[in-house]
Amino acid sequence: MTGTQITLVKASFKKIELVEEEAAVLFYARLFELDPTLRRLFKEDMSEQRFKLMQMLEFAVQGLENLEELVPAVRALGARHVGYGVRQEHYETVGSALLWTFGHALGEEFTAEMKEAWTAVYNLLAKTMQDGASQVPEKASGGST
Numbered sequence: 001m002t003g004t005q006i007t008l009v010k011a012s013f014k015k016i017e018l019v020e021e022e023a024a025v026l027f028y029a030r031l032f033e034l035d036p037t038l039r040r041l042f043k044e045d046m047s048e049q050r051f052k053l054m055q056m057l058e059f060a061v062q063g064l065e066n067l068e069e070l071v072p073a074v075r076a077l078g079a080r081h082v083g084y085g086v087r088q089e090h091y092e093t094v095g096s097a098l099l100w101t102f103g104h105a106l107g108e109e110f111t112a113e114m115k116e117a118w119t120a121v122y123n124l125l126a127k128t129m130q131d132g133a134s135q136v137p138e139k140a141s142g143g144s145t
Protein backbone atom coordinates (compact mmCIF):
# COMPACT_ATOMS: atom_id res chain seq x y z
CA MET A 1 0.00 0.00 0.00
CA THR A 2 1.69 3.19 -1.21
CA GLY A 3 1.06 6.81 -0.26
CA THR A 4 -0.33 7.42 -3.74
CA GLN A 5 -2.79 4.57 -3.31
CA ILE A 6 -3.97 6.00 0.02
CA THR A 7 -4.52 9.39 -1.65
CA LEU A 8 -6.49 7.73 -4.45
CA VAL A 9 -8.69 5.74 -2.09
CA LYS A 10 -9.46 8.86 -0.06
CA ALA A 11 -10.23 10.89 -3.17
CA SER A 12 -12.56 8.25 -4.58
CA PHE A 13 -14.32 7.88 -1.23
CA LYS A 14 -15.14 11.61 -1.32
CA LYS A 15 -16.65 11.15 -4.77
CA ILE A 16 -18.67 8.12 -3.69
CA GLU A 17 -20.01 10.14 -0.75
CA LEU A 18 -21.48 12.60 -3.24
CA VAL A 19 -23.49 9.83 -4.89
CA GLU A 20 -23.87 7.57 -1.88
CA GLU A 21 -27.54 6.79 -2.35
CA GLU A 22 -27.10 5.77 -5.96
CA ALA A 23 -23.94 3.85 -5.07
CA ALA A 24 -25.70 1.92 -2.31
CA VAL A 25 -28.58 0.96 -4.59
CA LEU A 26 -26.11 -0.21 -7.23
CA PHE A 27 -23.97 -2.08 -4.69
CA TYR A 28 -26.77 -4.11 -3.14
CA ALA A 29 -28.43 -4.79 -6.48
CA ARG A 30 -25.13 -6.10 -7.79
CA LEU A 31 -24.33 -8.05 -4.60
CA PHE A 32 -27.70 -9.83 -4.55
CA GLU A 33 -27.47 -10.48 -8.26
CA LEU A 34 -24.08 -12.14 -7.76
CA ASP A 35 -25.36 -14.14 -4.78
CA PRO A 36 -29.08 -13.92 -3.96
CA THR A 37 -28.58 -15.97 -0.78
CA LEU A 38 -26.80 -12.97 0.80
CA ARG A 39 -30.05 -10.97 0.93
CA ARG A 40 -31.24 -12.73 4.08
CA LEU A 41 -28.11 -11.69 6.02
CA PHE A 42 -29.18 -8.06 5.85
CA LYS A 43 -32.15 -6.39 7.45
CA GLU A 44 -35.32 -5.84 5.44
CA ASP A 45 -34.97 -2.05 5.50
CA MET A 46 -32.92 -0.93 2.49
CA SER A 47 -32.37 2.58 3.88
CA GLU A 48 -30.32 1.11 6.74
CA GLN A 49 -28.22 -0.87 4.30
CA ARG A 50 -27.11 2.35 2.70
CA PHE A 51 -25.30 3.17 5.93
CA LYS A 52 -23.70 -0.25 6.05
CA LEU A 53 -21.98 0.44 2.75
CA MET A 54 -20.75 3.83 3.93
CA GLN A 55 -19.66 2.36 7.27
CA MET A 56 -17.66 -0.20 5.40
CA LEU A 57 -15.99 2.39 3.18
CA GLU A 58 -15.34 4.72 6.07
CA PHE A 59 -13.78 1.90 8.01
CA ALA A 60 -11.45 1.17 5.10
CA VAL A 61 -10.51 4.80 4.54
CA GLN A 62 -9.94 5.63 8.19
CA GLY A 63 -7.77 2.60 8.64
CA LEU A 64 -5.35 3.33 5.86
CA GLU A 65 -2.91 5.48 7.76
CA ASN A 66 -2.59 3.23 10.75
CA LEU A 67 -3.20 -0.24 9.45
CA GLU A 68 -0.93 -1.81 12.04
CA GLU A 69 -2.88 -0.26 14.88
CA LEU A 70 -6.13 -1.18 13.24
CA VAL A 71 -5.43 -4.88 12.84
CA PRO A 72 -7.03 -5.93 16.17
CA ALA A 73 -10.16 -3.88 15.39
CA VAL A 74 -10.41 -5.37 11.89
CA ARG A 75 -9.95 -8.89 13.26
CA ALA A 76 -12.71 -8.23 15.79
CA LEU A 77 -14.92 -6.88 12.99
CA GLY A 78 -14.30 -10.13 11.09
CA ALA A 79 -15.20 -12.18 14.16
CA ARG A 80 -18.48 -10.21 14.54
CA HIS A 81 -19.28 -10.93 10.90
CA VAL A 82 -19.38 -14.65 11.71
CA GLY A 83 -22.33 -13.79 13.94
CA TYR A 84 -23.98 -12.00 10.98
CA GLY A 85 -23.82 -15.25 9.02
CA VAL A 86 -20.92 -14.10 6.81
CA ARG A 87 -18.63 -16.85 5.51
CA GLN A 88 -15.11 -16.66 4.09
CA GLU A 89 -16.21 -16.99 0.47
CA HIS A 90 -18.60 -14.03 0.76
CA TYR A 91 -15.66 -11.63 0.90
CA GLU A 92 -14.82 -12.19 -2.73
CA THR A 93 -18.41 -11.52 -3.79
CA VAL A 94 -18.61 -8.33 -1.73
CA GLY A 95 -15.24 -7.19 -3.11
CA SER A 96 -16.32 -7.61 -6.70
CA ALA A 97 -19.70 -5.93 -6.06
CA LEU A 98 -17.84 -3.02 -4.44
CA LEU A 99 -15.42 -2.49 -7.32
CA TRP A 100 -18.21 -2.89 -9.88
CA THR A 101 -20.20 -0.22 -8.01
CA PHE A 102 -17.29 2.21 -8.06
CA GLY A 103 -16.88 1.71 -11.77
CA HIS A 104 -20.54 2.42 -12.40
CA ALA A 105 -20.98 5.26 -9.94
CA LEU A 106 -17.81 7.12 -10.91
CA GLY A 107 -17.58 6.22 -14.58
CA GLU A 108 -14.39 7.46 -16.19
CA GLU A 109 -13.31 9.07 -12.95
CA PHE A 110 -12.69 5.59 -11.56
CA THR A 111 -9.26 5.11 -13.06
CA ALA A 112 -7.30 1.88 -13.31
CA GLU A 113 -4.98 3.15 -10.54
CA MET A 114 -7.96 3.82 -8.28
CA LYS A 115 -9.27 0.35 -8.93
CA GLU A 116 -5.90 -1.14 -8.08
CA ALA A 117 -5.66 0.91 -4.88
CA TRP A 118 -9.15 -0.14 -3.72
CA THR A 119 -8.40 -3.75 -4.55
CA ALA A 120 -5.30 -3.60 -2.35
CA VAL A 121 -7.22 -2.01 0.53
CA TYR A 122 -10.18 -4.34 0.26
CA ASN A 123 -8.02 -7.45 0.03
CA LEU A 124 -6.03 -6.42 3.06
CA LEU A 125 -9.15 -5.75 5.13
CA ALA A 126 -10.88 -8.90 3.92
CA LYS A 127 -7.87 -11.06 4.71
CA THR A 128 -7.55 -9.58 8.20
CA MET A 129 -11.29 -10.02 8.82
CA GLN A 130 -11.10 -13.61 7.58
CA ASP A 131 -8.22 -14.23 10.00
CA GLY A 132 -10.36 -12.89 12.84
CA ALA A 133 -13.31 -14.99 11.71
CA SER A 134 -11.25 -18.15 11.63
CA GLN A 135 -10.53 -17.73 15.36
CA VAL A 136 -14.24 -17.93 16.18
CA PRO A 137 -15.21 -21.38 17.47
CA GLU A 138 -17.36 -23.31 14.99
CA LYS A 139 -20.40 -23.58 17.25
CA ALA A 140 -20.62 -19.79 17.50
CA SER A 141 -20.89 -19.37 13.73
CA GLY A 142 -24.66 -19.68 13.78
CA GLY A 143 -24.88 -20.74 10.13
CA SER A 144 -27.15 -23.61 9.14
CA THR A 145 -24.93 -24.91 6.37
Ligand code: HEM
Pocket residue numbers: 038041042043052055056057059060077080081084086087090091092094122125126129
Ligand atom coordinates in the same frame (compact mmCIF):
# COMPACT_ATOMS: atom_id res chain seq x y z
C1 HEM B 1 -13.68 -5.27 4.10
C2 HEM B 1 -14.81 -5.90 4.35
C3 HEM B 1 -15.94 -5.43 5.25
C4 HEM B 1 -16.01 -4.35 6.10
C5 HEM B 1 -14.95 -3.28 6.36
C6 HEM B 1 -17.32 -4.39 6.72
C7 HEM B 1 -17.80 -3.47 7.65
C8 HEM B 1 -18.97 -3.59 8.37
C9 HEM B 1 -19.35 -2.74 9.49
C10 HEM B 1 -18.52 -1.56 10.02
C11 HEM B 1 -20.55 -3.19 9.94
C12 HEM B 1 -21.34 -2.61 11.12
C13 HEM B 1 -21.46 -3.57 12.28
C14 HEM B 1 -20.16 -3.85 13.06
O1 HEM B 1 -19.31 -2.95 13.22
O2 HEM B 1 -20.00 -5.00 13.54
C15 HEM B 1 -20.94 -4.33 9.09
C16 HEM B 1 -22.11 -5.07 9.23
C17 HEM B 1 -22.49 -6.09 8.38
N1 HEM B 1 -21.77 -6.59 7.31
FE1 HEM B 1 -19.92 -6.05 6.78
N2 HEM B 1 -18.02 -5.48 6.24
C18 HEM B 1 -17.21 -6.14 5.34
C19 HEM B 1 -17.52 -7.29 4.65
C20 HEM B 1 -18.74 -7.92 4.65
C21 HEM B 1 -19.06 -9.10 3.87
C22 HEM B 1 -18.10 -9.88 2.97
C23 HEM B 1 -20.37 -9.39 4.12
C24 HEM B 1 -21.13 -10.53 3.48
C25 HEM B 1 -22.29 -10.39 2.89
C26 HEM B 1 -20.87 -8.40 5.08
C27 HEM B 1 -22.13 -8.36 5.63
C28 HEM B 1 -22.50 -7.60 6.72
C29 HEM B 1 -23.76 -7.78 7.45
C30 HEM B 1 -24.84 -8.79 7.12
C31 HEM B 1 -23.76 -6.83 8.49
C32 HEM B 1 -24.82 -6.62 9.55
C33 HEM B 1 -26.07 -6.05 8.92
C34 HEM B 1 -27.16 -5.81 9.93
O3 HEM B 1 -27.24 -6.51 10.92
O4 HEM B 1 -27.92 -4.89 9.67
N3 HEM B 1 -19.85 -7.52 5.38
N4 HEM B 1 -19.95 -4.54 8.17
